[in-house]
Amino acid sequence: MDLACGGGRHSRLLLAAGFQVTALDCDLTALGTLADHPGVTAVEADLEAGGRFPLAGRTFDLVVVTNYLHRPLFGDLRAAVAPGGGLIYETFAVGNEAFGRPRNPDFLLRPGELRAVFKTGFEIIAFEDVTLRSPRPAVVQRLAARKMTGRPPAKRVNA
Ligand SMILES: C[S@@+](CC[C@H](N)C(=O)[O-])C[C@H]1O[C@@H](n2cnc3c(N)ncnc32)[C@H](O)[C@@H]1O
Structure with missing residues (x-):
């Protein structure tokens, strides 16, 4: 997707x-x-109209999102990745406002945000929060993750 x-x-x-x-x-x-x-x-x-996610119930081997952020979709995106499937997400992050648009905090990831959203249930393959110089100055977060296939092992509780 x-x-x-x-x-x-x-x-x-x-x-x-x-x-x-x-x-x-x-x-x-x-x-x-x-x-x-x-x-x-x-x-x-329209992903921001507030209705049900248009592809709810479907899963994909790979979900790609770039240069788009609408936080209420995070749950739907987590669900849309098939077990064992991948997610590649890159979009603008806080700090980008120094260089240009987007400047609105609604469209800027907070430090570590993308990694935190997909921390549970996903194996983080790579995560960066970087200032790019090319093709134009920008601050972005980039995440590559794989959805785990089973439940994470239960935490051991010592008696
Ligand atoms: C900056 S472009 C990124 C396009 C592409 N992902 C890329 O990186 O080349 C943002 C895209 O989000 C789409 N978009 C914005 N608001 C949307 C919404 N409410 N529902 C669905 N798509 C939306 C726009 O139409 C536009 O194509």
Whole structure:
């Protein structure tokens, strides 16, 4: 799943890697003819309208989210990753306001936030909170994680 896919740069990458892609955005105009590709299921939905997550109940081998943040979706995103599946999430973080948009704290991850959201039930493969210089100065968090397949081992309690 490519959530908030925009022009579909990651949908293209995923198609080329052999995935069937579900590309979701509130405006599919930018996706253009990619929406008609046989390997793509394009879903137009407003993720911030407050209704049920449009893909609720479905799970995906890989969920990709970039340059989009709507915190109420975190639970749906956790649920959307299939057991053993992956999550790649990158978006702007606090500190980015020094460089440009977004500046609104609603759209800026707090320090360590992405890692904390996916800490339980996911194996964190990589996490960065970095200041980028290229292609333009920006502060982002990046997370690659794999969803665990079973319950985490119960904590031992010493009698
Ligand atoms: C900055 S673009 C990122 C596009 C793509 N992920 C990328 O990195 O190239 C943000 C995307 O979020 C989508 N978006 C914004 N608000 C949305 C909403 N309420 N529901 C669904 N998509 C939304 C926009 O239409 C836009 O395509």
